[in-house]
Amino acid sequence: MRATLRWAHSDLRSHRGEALFLVLATAGIVASLLLATALFGYATNPWQRVFTQARGAHVWLHTDRAADTGRLAALDGVQSVAGPYPTASTTVAVRGTRASVELRGTAERPDVGRPLLTAGHWLDADDPDGVVLETRLARALLAQPGDTLTLPGTPRTLTVLGIADSPERRYRPGEQPGLVWAPPAAVPEPGGQVIGLRLTDPGETDYAVQRAVTVLGAGAIGQVSTWEQARAEAQGDNRLLGQVLGLFGLGALLAAGLAVHGAIGTRIRGHLRDISVLKAIGFTPGQVVRVFLLQHLAYALLGAVAAAALTQALGSRVPGRLGDAVGVWQGLPGHAVALFVVPACVVLFIGATTGLAAWRAGRVPPVPLPRPAGAQGGGLSGAARRALGLPGLRVPVGARVRGRGARGPGVRGPGVRGPGVRGPGVRGSDGAGAPGADASPGVRALEVRVPPALVLGWHKAFARRPRSLATVARLTLPLLLIVVAMSAWTTIDRFHSRPEQIGLPTALTVRVDAGADERGTRALLERDPGVAAAYPGVEVAALVPGQTATIALRGLGTRAAPYPYALAEGRRAHGPDEAVAGQGLLDLLEVEVGDWVRMTVGDRPQILHIVGRSIEPENAGRVISTSLDTLRENDPRLEPALYQLRLHAGADPDEVAGRLTEAGHGRLDVHAVANPADGLSPLRGVVLGLVAVLALVGLIELLTAIGGTVRESERDLLALKAIGLSPRQITGITVTATACTALAAVLLSAVLGLPLAHWLIDAQGASSGIGAGIARSPSPVLLVVVGAGAVLGAAALAAVPSARAARRRLADTLSAVA
Secondary structure (H helix, E strand, O other), X not given: OHHHHHHHHHHHHHOXXXXXXXXXXXHHHHXXXXXXXXXXXXXXXXXXXXXXXOOOOOEEEEEOOOOOHHHHHHOOOEEEEEEEEEEEEEEEEEOOEEEEEEEEEOOOOOOOOOOEEEEEOOOOOOOOOEEEEEHHHHHHHOOOOOOEEEOOOOOOEEEEEEEEEOOOOOOEOOOEOEEEEEOHHHOOOOOEEEEEEEEOOHHHHHHHHHHHHHHHOHHHEEEEEEHHHHHHHHHHHHHHHHHHHHHHHHHHHHHHHHHHHHHHHHHHHHOHHHHHHHHHOOOOHHXXXXXXXXXXXXXXXHHHHHHHHHHHHHHHHOOOHHHHHHHHHOOOOOHHXXXXXXXXXXXXXXXXXXXXXXXHHHOOOOOOOOOOOOOOOOOOOHHXXXXXXXXXXXXXXXXXXXXXXXXXXXXXXXXXOOOOOOOOOOOOOOOOOOOOOOOOOOEEEOOOOOOHHHHHHHHHHHOOHHHHHHHHHHHHHXXXXXXXXXHHHHHHHHHHHOHHHHOOOOOEEEEEOOOOOHHHHHHHHHOOOOEEEEEEXXXXXXXXXXXXXXXXXXXXXXXXXXXXXXXXXEOOOOOXXXXXXXXXXXXXXXXXXXXXXXXXXXXXXXXXXXXXXXXOOOHHHOEEEEOHHHHHHHOOXXXXXXXXXXXXXXXXXXXXXXXXXXXXOOOEEEEEOOOHHHHHOHHHHHHHHHHHHHHHHHHHHHHHHHHHHHHHHHOOHHXXXXXXXXXXXXXXXXXXXXXXXXXXXHHHHHHHHHHHHHHHHHHHHHHHOOOOOOOOOOOHHHHHHHHHHHHHHHHHHHHHHHHHHHOOOHHHHHHHHO
């Protein structure tokens, strides 16, 4: 054991940098996987906790006032009901901030869908104007218990008594109204009612919705929302962040395992004599394997423990969503198990890859076998021979070679001569000399004036095919993941810089009161200097065929001034009854571009022809859009309820919104269009951290490749010096070999990484309902800069050890060869 520890300590002293990089890479990988676990827990568990504690309803049905909702309690599969509660849609404001809300008249605290108070108290019968706000709405309004809410256009005011969590769909400006619980007296003129159904089997949600619509009638249903939609919205971008961290963490773990495997394999080839000595003095094969295994397990364990400790101690202090996620995750029941299992799995994986490579060390014989005299990678190619001044191919002037290696007229056999030695018919390096006596007339030697270091470096990099390909593959994996990370960064940046290309051609949404004059409102909006165009529209809930869910049916723009949808497939909707749909709707209805779909709006059927697929970042892509003129053909009384505003380049949305709010005198509700990339801002820091971890893994592999190349060059050093190469040229051989290996990995990572990034990003877009077609590749300039930096950095890293090896003493070189 003492000898084992002494040998391991000696090996550590000679490979300190490699050990440090391995520890740092392991720490980065474990931290990435722990943060991914925290984000997954943060995305799922808070909503699940609220849903369980509140005994949330699986289905919420918004109906008209005449619907007989009492019959729903007797349906099979319905465990209990919440309501019905009278509802009214209105707008509230506090300190200049407005929000669209749903007032829900609640006489007493519900048993199903029970709001969980986080501040203040529940409704008080002695305070008819007291209300309780949903948490997300209160956060948007910056409201606290005791604040007074105004209802624009009316003298009424409401007092905030409390703030509560709810498992229902959250408030989203311009898309989903916020929830306000109020006494029934505060809803004097309800526009409808809502009832919640808690089911015995949540998996039968679609069937329960279908039964409820059948009992009440399609014309009585205004909107249907389910627990699955609420859960998906609550998870939102946190789940995506967790997926990104998990994917790159696993990829980095695989790359690190392969890098460790390659490092041990290279070190075994460089320490064959030492391993033989260990066996000669009594080490068994198992002991030799344990030397390498325990050494690298110690590195991995040190990195894993450090990452777990830092994540536990400092993770909750990270600013932003990552810190919040770690703080919540640390309070979950499975936190301690994950904190142990994730690092343990990483250490075991690295141990497994280490064991496979160390097994080869155990097979090294006690007496080293003599190395073959010839190069394992084969002889020099014709280009390499000519670069060294060796006789090469001789071709008659004007004649063509009949094939590779074919001897045509005047083609001479090989003769071995050193640099500067003139053979028969071979021109010297100075260009002088004439063909020898045996040279055929009209025959000349083809010369390639390439520095020998470049050609020999290329030959050294790719002569040993299996080993060279394995090195390139191990170096390609971290570079490939870096290309994917760069593509993700570019896609997020495109959401901000070119939102019109990903389904957000407008910057502001303006909602108007019912009965507002269309011409006057549009003129008011377009009169603002920052507004380029105002597109009138409506958005209503429509029942899908089968009556299992509701979707958003939008009519935006007119045929004279169509709305500029971002299309991924098909064409724009120009003619009557033509529409474009989001990926989420196509998946929900199991239809494709070119199909006709039928939906129900109230008691009116609407049949539309889907002629294109648009990129829809809203409502999980469950949106079908047509022109306002098309919807008016089915309902001539339809009036615009909202306007989408496209701004001039350089216009500030906040300034334009302020001017329009002031010009509307309280009649306009102006909101910025939500950009999905706003919630992905933490992903930028995540990408940078992952790139740093992957760079460490790549650096480990690069140092391994450089070390192996330098060791293999030691036995060729005497021969290279004997043929006249200077130490600088010998150094250039190793540098060129390393640069060629890095260049091959860079090219391969670009060729494979760009399609892989497009596929992954588009697959994520399709699964989220936005749809494929959002992926963007990094600019060619950025790819060239990163690739050139990787190649030049590899060459720079190889320069110092190769120069040191080229200037070794003759006695040291003879000892290494021996």
